[in-house]
Amino acid sequence: MAIDEIAPDVYRISKYAPEIDLQFNQFLIKDDEPLLFHTGMKSLFPSVLESVSSLIDPSTIRWIGFSHFEADECGSLNEWLQIAPAAKPVCSMVGALVSINDFASRPALGMTDGQVLNTGKYRFRFCQTPQVPHCWEAGLLFEETNGTLLCSDLFHQNGDVEPLTRSDVIGRARKTLIDYQAGPFANYMPYTKHTDGILQNLAALKPQTIAPMHGSAYAGDGERAIRDLAGVMREVLG
Numbered sequence: 027m028a029i030d031e032i033a034p035d036v037y038r039i040s041k042y043a044p045e046i047d048l049q050f051n052q053f054l055i056k057d058d059e060p061l062l063f064h065t066g067m068k069s070l071f072p073s074v075l076e077s078v079s080s081l082i083d084p085s086t087i088r089w090i091g092f093s094h095f096e097a098d099e100c101g102s103l104n105e106w107l108q109i110a111p112a113a114k115p116v117c118s119m120v121g122a123l124v125s126i127n128d129f130a131s132r133p134a135l136g137m138t139d140g141q142v143l144n145t146g147k148y149r150f151r152f153c154q155t156p157q158v159p160h161c162w163e164a165g166l167l168f169e170e171t172n173g174t175l176l177c178s179d180l181f182h183q184n185g186d187v188e189p190l191t192r193s194d195v196i197g198r199a200r201k202t203l204i205d206y207q208a209g210p211f212a213n214y215m216p217y218t219k220h221t222d223g224i225l226q227n228l229a230a231l232k233p234q235t236i237a238p239m240h241g242s243a244y245a246g247d248g249e250r251a252i253r254d255l256a257g258v259m260r261e262v263l264g
């Protein structure tokens with residue numbers, strides 16, 4: 027596991043899986059009420075726990091957030107709920123009602139679009155993004171103080187890449203989408219009549235750091251990067 031602070035108090039905990047040439051990134055945000063975004067799969071739990079333990083007391087985690095209901099997003103949710111007795115899952119209201127409140131050992135905070143979660147110093151705005159990157163219940167969290175967008179599978183880049191870059195990641199993200207379209211992972215992300223509008227709304231947040239689950243985080247003009255990604259998604263998937 028590699029641990030890097032990619033924005034103030036935002037730690038990227040990354041595991042590279044060489045057999046699929048893919049990184050799985052979990053993000054820990056240190057605050058009065060610490061937030062873990064993505065738990066990683068169950069198989070990663072011991073190593074993510076060890077990494078989190080090197081940063082904070084893991085039993086103090088208060089929020090466990092994720093975009094949608096998949097193993098890399100929330101596979102070890104129940105293991106984390108056991109380790110951290112005050113922790114609560116945080117996801118979309120749809121995610122809570124459709125899957126999480128049944129799957130998880132404790133109910134979730136189900137967020138609606140624009141709702142804000144305060145963790146102390148930081149404020150996380152919930153963006154409801156159905157089918158973006160994928161799944162009905164999809165949503166993203168935007169940390170408003172430093173402008174960090176926790177963007178799940180958006181900006182997915184394959185490879186064992188650097189934790190944070192200021193160079194354009196669009197070329198890599200485009201290549202990944204094109205490569206996936208040619209193989210067993212085709213149609214990874216649906217392209218609906220709502221996709222572009224959702225991406226334009228995310229761009230309007232003007233993120234300064236974009237934090238994907240797979241690949242490098244990007245620091246720079248996040249508005250432009252998301253508009254570029256919208257163009258790539260239209261080109262490759264539309």
Ligand SMILES: [Fe+2]
Nearest residue numbers: 094096160179
């Ligand atoms: Fe996903």
Ligand SMILES: [Fe+2]
Nearest residue numbers: 098178179239
């Ligand atoms: Fe993912």
